Amino acid sequence: MKKYFLIYLLSSIIYGQSGIEIAKMVDTRKTPKDQSNITKMVLTNSKGKQRTNIVRSKSMDGNKKQIMWFMEPKDDKGVAFLKIENDGKDDEMRMWLPAFKKVRRISSKKRGDSFMGSDLSYEDLSTREIADHDYSRLDDQTINSKLCYVLEIFPKKGTNSSYSKHISWIEQSTLMILKEESFDKRGQLKKKKEFSNKELYEYLVMKRIFVEDVQKKHSTEVTFEELKVDTGISINLFQEKNLKRLPKN
């Protein structure tokens, strides 16, 4: 008995935090109160053909409230999207369609649906709740000279997810995610994601995401330009009436 206790104690000293503890550290990392940017999405198919979407985005509460307006291509200009994540119940998602002059409520249940034809799904754009997932720590790895925690993340039974698991590489010094692999319900590798960050005032914010859907042989590069943080975005901005008004800046 004593032998097993010593082995456990030694393991704890060597490995430090558990998966869930690391996840909690990442979750409580300092983030901006609000953020606005111009999001550029370049979609590339297996033949190398590209299409670019440009979106103006504003968010707060760690992206739990997000509103975005599509600027390009021109036939999408004016389409706008509002997402409000609610604790304990389904997210609210609404879309303003200028061609119908209507705010259309859309289902948040199909979280695996592609967002505007990109390789990012609605689930990829949503916050991952710690309580809805199990975390397992794998051996640390180094990526681009950066020492990373490696977490295996499993959606709990009953959680609405289109994935069976993720493997995430989290830079130890910054607690920012650098890379992630996501697996579909059959356990097959579905997506590879790479993240780049930049310093903005006292924060580290994401400046680029590259997503490759290995099954569809398709990729999306998302860059966040004209990043602004803590500009005092009002909670009143996240109302459906503001979907109809293109923002100034």
Place this chain on the structure above:
Amino acid sequence: MKKLTFIFSISFMLAQVNYSGEVTAKSMTRISNKLQINLPYRIFSLNLGYTLGSIDINTVTGIEYRNKPSESNYVLREAYLAYYPEWGEVKFGKQIHAWGSADGNNPTDNINPYDYYYLFKIGEGRKIGVISFSTKLYFGNANLEGVIIPKYEKNRFPYGEKDFPLSIPTEPEIKYPVENEYEFGFRLQTTLGESDIGLSLFRGSDRAPSLRAGNITYEVEGGIPQIEPLLGYRETLVTGLDFVTFIGDLTLRGEAAHFRSRSPILKLNLFKTPLSLYEFQQDITYSQYVLQVEYTTNSDIILSGQLIGNSVLDEAYEWYHSSSIEYVDFPSPEFQPGMGNPIAMFSELALLLSSTGVLMDDRLELKSNIMVNLDEKGNMFSASIGYSPWINWKLETIITKFNGDKDDLDNTFTIMEDFSNLSFNIIYNF
């Protein structure tokens, strides 16, 4: 004047101007004889928005064009001022409104009349703007909208269009235009759990004319009366319910509207009323509904099915002599609704199945629609392919086919068979 110019210049510099629009070249060919269908279409459309603080000024203008003879008309579809205080929205001007939760077919959406030249266009494209004052109050998960329309607008019908099969040869004279032009409506929408529910009420005049009176003559005394129809507009009160909810991977949308349509009392000068004049009073109650189920596949193909119905619940007609108020028994015309879903003119019960898919990173769009008349024989099928060879450009091919009943020449789908067409569009968005 100089001060005013200075103020305008400064406000223009501080304000934000947004614009978007579309240029379209269109060709429509009849399938039966390969001849061009010569109907007007919107060759140019411009949305212009001017924003200063909480105030927007928006306009939607366009040019309607006909190929032969080449003619064009400037159209001001919308022009309104909008103010966005913290509690909601206030808008005044010529506007297009949209009520209801279903897609494309909305029995509860009766504020704007329809432009029947664009009957097969979905969304706001087939509506006519009305001068109106509207306000929307947001509170919690709910919002309450009120609309007042001080000036009546009617549907635009393709009179005298030989290329449009349902056309009437000439525009009928409206003997009794709308006297009380004021119309109003309210809509309350709230969220209950994962559902949105809307309740609405609208009171206005029918968008299409109906029989209002008749000059009665007899070729032979005691013979069959010859009725010269005199047209006017009924007044209609619409109460509506609409909802959207989610069950598993399915989205359910629905609307139901109850219409009470009555002929207003004619204010006639009895001394000038001809003895041949008989008034026709109608009191009709009818309903329309749409039930829609929507599903998105794993390949992002959107599948949608709509059951569209309308039925007359109660009808009462009276003919009476205007001077003596003597009731008579003259034949009554078949009821045609003056408001509600335009599909009601095709069918009392129809099933509409749609699918939309995009490929090649949204560069290729495939759509198909089939409408089946469940009441009588008849269906409509349409399929379109839209391809974007360059950004903001789209080449579109649409085939539309109507199939009626050879043995029933009055069947609407039979009449529409000759309108089966192939359409080519080149669209540039800016």
